[in-house]
Amino acid sequence: MTLSSDIGPAYAAQIKAALIAGGVPPERIVDLAHDLPAHGIREGAFLVRAMARGFPSKSVHMVVVDPGVGGRRSSVAIETKAGPVLVGPDNGVLYPLARELGLRSAHRIDPRRLPFARRVGTTFDGRDIFAPAAALLATGTRPSTLGPSVRPTPLTLPEPQGGAGALQGEVVHVDHFGNLITNIPTGWWARVKDRHDLRVGLRKIRAVPFATSYEQLGRGKLGVLGSSFGLLEVAVGEGRASDRLRAKAGDRVTLDPPRRSARRGENANSARPRKRR
Numbered sequence: 001m002t003l004s005s006d007i008g009p010a011y012a013a014q015i016k017a018a019l020i021a022g023g024v025p026p027e028r029i030v031d032l033a034h035d036l037p038a039h040g041i042r043e044g045a046f047l048v049r050a051m052a053r054g055f056p057s058k059s060v061h062m063v064v065v066d067p068g069v070g071g072r073r074s075s076v077a078i079e080t081k082a083g084p085v086l087v088g089p090d091n092g093v094l095y096p097l098a099r100e101l102g103l104r105s106a107h108r109i110d111p112r113r114l115p116f117a118r119r120v121g122t123t124f125d126g127r128d129i130f131a132p133a134a135a136l137l138a139t140g141t142r143p144s145t146l147g148p149s150v151r152p153t154p155l156t157l158p159e160p161q162g163g164a165g166a167l168q169g170e171v172v173h174v175d176h177f178g179n180l181i182t183n184i185p186t187g188w189w190a191r192v193k194d195r196h197d198l199r200v201g202l203r204k205i206r207a208v209p210f211a212t213s214y215e216q217l218g219r220g221k222l223g224v225l226g227s228s229f230g231l232l233e234v235a236v237g238e239g240r241a242s243d244r245l246r247a248k249a250g251d252r253v254t255l256d257p258p259r260r261s262a263r264r265g266e267n268a269n270s271a272r273p274r275k276r277r
Helices: 008-021 041-051 095-101 124-138 186-191
Strands: 001-004 030-031 060-064 075-080 087-088 103-108 167-173 180-185 195-200 203-209 222-226 230-236 252-256
Touching: 001 008, 001 041, 030 041, 041 060, 041 087, 041 095, 041 167, 041 180, 060 124, 075 095, 087 124, 087 180, 087 230, 095 103, 095 180, 180 252, 186 230, 203 222
Parallel strands: 001 030, 001 060, 060 087
Antiparallel strands: 075 087, 075 103, 167 180, 167 252, 180 230, 195 203, 195 252, 222 230
């Protein structure tokens, strides 16, 4: 089974203790990430969908990105057509992965049906509800035994658009290095030229190059690369594009051929916007 969260290693250790107490062997618990963006449901959903690909069909994927913990949102177990079962808060964070794997059914987790669950307070359902449920599922329990059937909360991740020479999308993830992962497929690069104008949020940058590696991009230089997600990323060689462009997840991204862009704007590798005289 896999475990992904935004709660950090100390809280994650308590979740793993609950999984082990529920009969899951420690060697079967795979930590995907515990540094997902805090409270970032959409960004977390994107990352979990990307990270969980390729695991065996009998996997249980548990996700804890839960800003509504203790509130009205339900706990849910989702059975997929591909085989894996997903466990976590019913706030949409599981939905993109469930759709990709083929949503078969979903069941609200009733804590009264968890024989070894013990809720301490209302702020840590990852340990007190999701982990006992995930342990049961990982050891052969069917999702339907955990509670009534429900329709899971939907969450639709943004779709990119590609027109005549222009690509539009958004930043879906800012990684550990400050690279801006967009939702624009790398294969779409052929629709624009080798150098193009870039807009990220309110920042416009002229003549941004495409590079095939960070080394080719060059230290301190801004450019676009094909990321390991199969999506275009905006990066600074040995630097942080998120800081350079003051960008965050959710910011709009546009790639335009230079002829379509306004004449004003920041050059790709200048530190400051040019001033008009």
